[in-house]
Amino acid sequence: MRGHGLPQRWRFLNTGNREAAYNMALDETLLLRHEAGGTPPTLRVYGWSTPTLSLGYAQKACQEVNLAACQQYGVAVVRRPTGGRAVLHDNEVTYSVVLPTTLSYGPDTLTEHYRRIGLALATALQGLGLAVHLERSRRSAQPRRAADSPACFAAIARYELSVAGKKIVGSAQKRLQHTLLQHGSMPLQMERQRLFQCLQVPPEHRYAFVQEAYTTMTAINEIAPIPVTASMLHEALRQGFGDIFGVDIVAAPLLPEEERLAYELHTTKYASTVWNLDGATAWRHSAALARTS
């Protein structure tokens, strides 16, 4: 697939509200199957059947997650294939986009891919009346303490979206040789208190983190001129990506081999406590042991 241009038609997938392990398994499946060749670029939208705290690829769950609180509040925990910090997914639309790293026009660099996807997200939100800003500075615009927060939404990175200085979309990316996956959380409403209850934040600092979160992060329906539903946002995303990438994005189903791989990754990886809590290295060791025994 090296060097292939960007097809003019992408697939649109709306997989509805699903559990955490399936959501991550399907995103990784779309990435891997596209890398292997034979599947189109895909824009997927989805939600979460259970509130879920997702962790970045390298985050240490034992140091950053309050597992007892997650259990108490019915919050599932899953580790993403992508990087970054913790996100609480609940009342939100999650987007994921799988693309070749060789676009048919413009630079083929990580920075350009981030910028282009940021523009598509901005176009979608502007279409719903939100005055979003695409962050262009190279470094986090947030003060150092917020940047140290274990929460993804506490810091704005280059080409991420904000409204009046508050982050509104938290995105993360995974890159293979020829394909990238970028997914992100677009909260319709936000439970700041619950987020910091689920993280290992010293109790004496929790109030400060929550208060700070009101100044650093926001949700679509906290600022939208009219109430935005998930289906309105789905359509806006389809149009925004279509406009910015110059493609038609058309609903089409998963292929049988994608269904099979998603099932496999769901059961062997993303439903595994070893992957979710102990991390990638421990999971690879346990998978290797399972193969030899």
Added chain:
Amino acid sequence: MEFPPQLKYTKDHEWARVEGRRVVVGITDFAQEELGDVVFVELPEVGTAVEAAGTFGVVESVKAVSDLYAPVSGTIVEVNTVLEERPELVNQSPYGEGWMIVIETMNAGELPQLLSAEEYRAYINQEKS
């Protein structure tokens, strides 16, 4: 941006310093600049076999998680474990203290397939255009 002429390069943005059968590997100045602040590097254990263009590890930055690809096949004989605690060395010194692994290669025929500094510079200029 610096691309030392004595090194070899890949289109996956790794560099290789050939020292007999030993090949020292890291990511290029362009790669670290594109990734932004590197926050995590996951490397294999000594003794692991790698294929040319096969993955040997993972690097996570503030922007993305990216797989790392071996420039040549062989066996990993050294790993820069300092990066576990100091991943920022990849940004600060991509060709020096930010080195990642040493591969002992048995296949010298793979080396001429790597890019020279000039060829690599031309390749990234094309990517950026």
